[in-house]
Amino acid sequence: MTDISISIPGEEAKAVAAGITAQEALKELLSKKQRKQAIAVLCNGEATDLSATLQADTVLELIQADSDEGVHILRHSSAHIMAQAVKELFGQDVKVAIGPSIEDGYYYDFDRDPAFNPDDFVAIEERMAEIVKARLPFERRMMPIAEALAFFSDQGEIYKVELLKDLEEKGEESVSLYQQGDFIDLCRGPHIPDTSWLKSFKLLRVAGSYWRGDEHNPMLTRIYGTAFSDKKDLKKYLNRIEEAKKRDHRKLGKELALFTIQDEVGPGLILWQPRGAMLRKLIEDYWKDAHYKNGYELLYTPHIARQDLWKTSGHLDFYGENMYSAMEIDEVAYQLKPMNCPFHIGIYNATKHSYREFPVRWCELGTVYRYERTGALHGLMRVRGFTQDDAHIFCRPDHLEEEIFNIIDLNLQVLKTFGFADYDVYLSTRPEKYVGSDEHWDLSTKALQGAMEKKGLAYEVDPGEGVFYGPKIDIKIKDQLGRSWQCSTIQVDFNLPERFGMTYTGQDGAEHQPIMIHRALMGSLERFIGVLIEHYAGAFPLWMAPEQARILNITDAQADYCSGIYSELRQAGVRVEQDLRNEKLNYKIREAQMMKTPYMLIIGDREMEEGTVTVRKRNGDNLPPMTPQEFADLVRKECEQGTA
Template sequence: GPHLSSTGEVKYFCLLSTSASYWRGDENRESMQRIYGISFPEKEQLDEYLKFLEEARERDHRTLGPKLDLFSLHPEFGSGLIYWHPKGAIIRKIIEDFWKDVHLKNGYQIIYTPHIADISLWEISGHTGFYKENMFAPMEMEARAFQLKPMNCPFHILIYNTKLRSYRDLPIRWAELGTVYRYEKQGVLHGLLRVRGFTQDDAHIFCTEEQIEEEVINVLELVSFFLGKFGFTDYKIFLSTRPEKYVGSPDGWAKATTALENALKKKNMDYETDPGEGVFYGPKIDIKITDCLKREWQCSTIQVDFNIPERFHLKYTDKDGSFKTPILIHRAILGSIERFFGVLIEHYKGNFPFWLAPEQIRILPISERHIPYAENVMNNLSQYFRVQVDRRNEKVNRKIREAEEEKVPYMLIIGDKEEKSGKLALRKHGEGMLGTFTPDEVIQKLKELVVDR
């Protein structure tokens, strides 16, 4: 410093928080107190920022997740590891089933691979040389060293190499919801957004050099489709180029970068260049989605790889009978299930779209004598929706209040009047009563919310 020539330049400010800090970051030095604050030239700007912070706190997935019984963390038994509760797990299943269905319809095949492998696999792939600091320590077993996988790609490559491929087989598109493990530093772990064990919505495309642009275009279209279905239509695109530490030739990197640029231009997608931020084996496209608070989140990535196929001696027979090395495209659309789920929680403030809600309808019988009819209604509706009956001996107002707090999208209230008329009192979360409807009318009304997910 100083950062300002005079404290008189500081206008409207607010102190935000404090934390302990070691002198020069050395834990063997003196402990000091760090004070965080913010300053703006206009009071309105400060007020707007403080309002943003309050809204962000209310949306924090680390608070909403446990409150809504979606997930928990148990750092005393391992930091950065997620425990999915039944409600969170059903949302995850819905996302994964949707993901698989769409991929199968778009020419992908689903595969599954192990969680560990002999460390020699990672030596061939180059991960031990370029990524070791992010990998868990190897496990010594049977006089061999086994490594938890930080990536899925070497496993997909091994499957490719189980037989000789022809140019007629390409492109090959293999998709996997593969769990990987990365040793993130303790200080950067953050709820679902930065973890040590997570499931990537991974896919690898083996293709010829001539097929790269078309395949990347197809992936870009798939990204737009998926993000749109989950409510994200505003995002920024970055093209990341060769870093200081890399494998392969500059010529190969130039070809891969050009292929990505051409695909973006053909789709008329605006992008920014992010120099030196590519992964060690190739350039990439990163897509950052913008949530309702205008915060950016890294999710989708597309990477063209001319290097790893050569390291594993991948081949295919070309039209003239010669052997050629295929191009490998790495891609993830959601990024990881954990991170994307955290973003969804904060974007929707826990008020998930109807098709994603873990409990779509809760039936609230006013008294115990209404439970049999409520269960008949549940049996009818559960053919189409995720429905529960609140059988507790509690006042109906309390049942309503708790269903609202748990962000259940719709409630059906059943008393003497409803049972006698054969109708249901329908209430919507956050809005109140919508009126009375027959069970068939409720089914028709709510089915419209899931038909175009």
């Protein structure tokens, strides 16, 4: 039998007989303690089952159960175990679709009438536990695609058959199947050695899901679950889910009277209530001031434009499915804007420009409209009408890297002010479908890279995720629960200036094309406010709290005095409300705390006599008595510190 060479990185190679399994090879190379947590291996860089046979020289690397790749494999295997449990419990009438691992867990899609619901979870989890206890091995085998089609057709698994037919059309001759017990699934793998490796799992929720994401296809039931290599990690994750439920911006938005969404108006369209409108105003005011200080000028543009504008920009070709249908005005087709960019270009093209004017920095809080499927709408996070904190910078080539650097500086400053100091940065490169020359794409990409490196920002490359007209930097902020949110983006664009014939007169007297930078720091106000609500659990810092203080009287005798203080504080710029109802003080305090009001000003006979207020913080701490003016000064100083 032919010998092959096996090794692990940094160690001496060893000769063994070909056909040895990866698990057997590890026994030749490592101690039992060293390989104890190996859930799979990398064979020459490719993730592989431990049961895989080695036929050529191989460098092996362990995939530990608690590593990112190990947890991914564990969750994928958990999806298979869940599908096995479902089939065994609910019979062959249940059809299985796909079951991948995802961030924080996995899911599996099932076709069943009636649909599954959370009441089914107890039985499914109990059956999964029995399968785990049985230590069923995950066995991989290759099967000719024609044989696989016949097998799954006999099983009535119509979704597997459709997937196999697609593979057959692509020229695939064979496919891999995995079996544990009597359950067989179409899968590339790899998987855990046997079911006993799944020790910590939990089913989480159900949702509807169209087959292959197409609303014209059957609606399936998607069961979500999660799995971890350690029970402590599972417990920590479940606690985080419970905390996330408490912080849900839709729940808090209703409780704190910030916004409402009504069917009579239309799904995905936000109605801002007074408290929410005040929160939004505070954020907008800060945004405008920060941009003015950084050399931007403010623009306002319309909500609709002639359809021809979107043809010129390329949005109809590349973005048409996200735009709303045209409307006819004076026998001319108009459409709601999905972007602000062409309007800013229109303002630029309204006058002649010299090289001396650059860079030109324009910003707008511009409301745009994009089609989202009803099933994808989610509170403030996914809507049909939203306001972008948009800006466009027009510059010369020699300004490009410095302008990107300045945008990054402003971006991080704004995020820090709102309480986000933890984030991940990505460089999104050229997609499969794009416009413009390769030369311009390379120049844009290098400028983005150079600015990030100059700033000392660590970043990852996100291949193919750029927009159709240029590469971009994406910044994903992390909230208090460690969840990532896509907000900030910086995009370099040579395409639109060319399409719209933008020029400036250079130092040489000739006409040149400016470079356009698209930029959003918060992404959209709606989404960003949704993230803020969940980040702070509705208890906003004082500078952005819609209601900074609430005046509470102890008896009716202090009502007039309270009203005077109310007027005085409002004149001093404090956002204050008063609760003069004939209710017990503790009841009014509790209500103010539930509304996350930072300060409660309690007034009884003593305070009225001394011309002071007793200040109670929302966490229950009390401050020394102070005059209304002293309290106004306290608020002002705390707000200045918050936005410094």
